[in-house]
Amino acid sequence: MTESMPFSRALNAGLRRALSENDRVLLMGEDIGPLGGVFRVTEGLQADFGPRRVIDTPLAEAGIVGTAIGLAMAGFRPVCEIQFDGFVFPAFDQITAQLAKITYRHEGALSMPVVIRIPYGGHIGAVEHHQESPEAYFAHTPGLRVVSPSTPHDAYWMIQEAIASPDPVIFLEPKSRYWQKGEVDTDDPALTLHASRVVRRGTDVTLVGHGAMVSVLLQAAALAEGEGTSCEVIDVRSLSPVDFDPIVDSVRRTGRMVYAQEAPGFVSVGSEIAATVTERAFYSLEAPVLRVSGFDIPFPPAKYEAAYLPDADRILEAVDRALAY
Structure with a gap:
């Protein structure tokens, strides 16, 4: 049902x-x-x-x-x-x-x-x-x-x-x-607990993230499509262990990847996933794996939240950088 x-x-x-x-x-x-x-x-x-x-x-x-x-x-x-x-x-x-x-x-x-x-x-x-x-x-x-x-x-x-x-x-x-x-x-879970999920298919850039960032990635992908760029979006779902296969398979097809997260970028989940994808798909990459994250500061007061959190514009800027290589 x-x-x-x-x-x-x-x-x-x-x-x-x-x-x-x-x-x-x-x-x-x-x-x-x-x-x-x-x-x-x-x-x-x-x-x-x-x-x-x-x-x-x-x-x-x-x-x-x-x-x-x-x-x-x-x-x-x-x-x-x-x-x-x-x-x-x-x-x-x-x-x-x-x-x-x-x-x-x-x-x-x-x-x-x-x-x-x-x-x-x-x-x-x-x-x-x-x-x-x-x-x-x-x-x-x-x-x-x-x-x-x-x-x-x-x-x-x-x-x-x-x-x-x-x-x-x-x-x-x-x-x-x-x-x-x-x-x-309520009858079919579709995926197991630790499986990554391809949310949107694309050919030019792989966008990866978790939690609330997935909806932001989908916004960015829709905007990019209007500019002629096809983005694949992957929801990691499990941060430990990480199901890398769908991510690596996607990057081997697109040649480019952007990871987005709300957390600060230094020593983060995005850092680990970027490093592992680089190791496993190095010869397929046309550009470095790029990360978009919160800044390396404590989470700011509410009125500065919009400046701190990654949005579709920051993700699209990373997509443009990846395509420029």
Whole structure:
């Protein structure tokens, strides 16, 4: 069955299905009960599944993740909500020094089926600590899977696949997409959790990105088409591990690639993907792999957000540079 729904509602439906199908699934987070979370992703779930399965926690991110680790050891599948991206750092030690390492520490005998949902990125004019792009920290950490859906369909399916994973998953939700509607096929996921997706076919330049940047890449591709340039657009979806094959195959055909991200460019997901594509498709490249990113500064106040975040114009400027080689 196919249904049109906003991104946030698709996440809600995916969580509801996971709760219904497995009574070991628990949700934990600040204000996720009667309020339904800041972005209303968990709205109505506590009323339907009760406060023992949809748990309002104290404002203590380290405590939330630490408790989730203990629950996973006891056979549960906890899903933690971090209210905003900038609030994940108090839990950073629990995530990177404990959660990510426990399975390795036990030589694979103990799995850690913990999902940590993090709204991330900009475009909503929020205040300090409410707009961050911390994906590189987690993608750099062995033992963590890191994914980011960009459509309601992917949100619905990927949250369920993340919950089913035996490994810890950092589930990054582009907060600017929460209100965007899209078609959700509740019968067919189409892709697995860690597969990249070709969103638009093209012949001249490959545009690659993740999260909220995918819609910006599609805007840029549409504008470029009006100027006679055909752009292929790829949604990475999974930041660790990365499904490189569709990206490399595309670059071998187009000869050019631009990666776009909201996060700062230095030592980033875009840096890693650019380096790997250069290694694997070097003899097909007609130009260097170019990156468009946020600037290497802390996320600025809301009134400067538009100057900081990559937009279609900055992406098109990179496309022009790639074509000029």
